Amino acid sequence: MSTQHRLELLPAVDVRDGQAVRLVKGESGTETSFGEPLTAALAWQQAGAEWIHLVDLDAAFGTGSNRELLAEVVGRLDVKVELSGGIRDDDSLRAALATGCRRVNLGTAALESPEWVRKAIAEHGDRIAVGLDVVGTTLRGRGWTREGGDLYEVLARLDADGCARYVVTDVDKDGTLTGPNLQLLRDVCAATDRPVVASGGVSSLADLHAISGLVPEGVEGAIVGKALYEQKFTLEEALEAVS
């Protein structure tokens, strides 16, 4: 059970081929471009963001890397950064943590390399989060293209390994502006005592109110992407709505 009372908001900056983009359901080829990642991240910082959720989509899809660009973005920001995409081995983890980001989010590695993730959690504590990207209750890895096991079995294993928090994405909601999967968030919170960051589907301030209602159950934060880029509301309004 959480003792925190205000939902944290994490504006998303997803980077593909050097550009800030939004995808629909994480499908490659559905990109809408929103310009320079640094410009987007600085705009969210200027608007009051405490966190930026920064994703290297090329690394997640295995189509390349934006490592230097993302390191530059983290270095130019004064706010906390959750960095993800393609962090799957010692080299990529070392490089990600060396950017100065507050924490990294591991996806595929948590499905395919449990021993390595256990070691990473033991060494880096709460600088490691795990992204649980799900369709129904089946996890997805490798750019959300490959099935990776049962959500609750993997969650139990990660809990036992000491994972500090989870970023839970309903893949079918992501980038659709159709509202978050509140039941999924409730179910995950009921299955773990670790904080949960909600991701996927936020479309309105009412959605943020609804996610805020789950803070007592263990939801700590919410990632907001397309709704901000398509100006469904401003970040200032969102921060006010969850205050």
Ligand SMILES: O=C(O)c1ccccc1N[C@@H]1O[C@H](COP(=O)(O)O)[C@@H](O)[C@H]1O
């Ligand atoms: O955020 C997306 O839209 C996304 C789409 C497709 C794949 C991954 C995506 N984002 C995040 O990438 C990491 C997982 O990367 P990896 O599996 O560790 O290489 C995770 O945070 C996803 O939510």
